[in-house]
Amino acid sequence: xxxxxxxxxxxxxxxxxxxxxxxxxxxxxxxxxxxxxxxxxxxxxxxxxxxxxxxxxxxxxxxxxxxxxxxxxxxxxxxxx
Numbered sequence: 049x050x051x052x053x054x055x056x057x058x059x060x061x062x063x064x065x066x067x068x069x070x071x072x073x074x075x076x077x078x079x080x081x082x083x084x085x086x087x088x089x090x091x092x093x094x095x096x097x098x099x100x101x102x103x104x105x106x107x108x109x110x111x112x113x114x115x116x117x118x119x120x121x122x123x124x125x126x127x128x129x
Contacts, residue, residue: 052102057124061117064097065090077118084117094120102128 058077066072070084081091091114095106098120104127114120 052125052128054121054125057098057102057121057128058117060097060101061094061120061124064094065117068093075117077116077121079117080115081117081120082115098124104128 062072062075065075065084065086068086068090070086074084086094091111095111098104098106102124104124106123106127110123114123
């Protein structure tokens with residue numbers, strides 16, 4: 049599998065957050081997941097989506113450290129290389 053671009057990762061994460069109920073206009077790299085009303089169940093589902101899309105396995109410790117959308121993007125980008 050080719051290494052995903054930052055834009056591809058950002059799109060998958062943004063699309064997932066919108067399906068979880070986050071306001072699309074509020075999603076940015078600096079947006080805190082708590083402010084987007086993303087809870088631990090949403091994060092667990094997001095980690096499954098990222099694993100399916102990019103083959104990136106995220107542990108519960110990894111997910112616990114994600115505070116912003118940018119954190120999630122950067123973590124996936126680092127693991128997908």
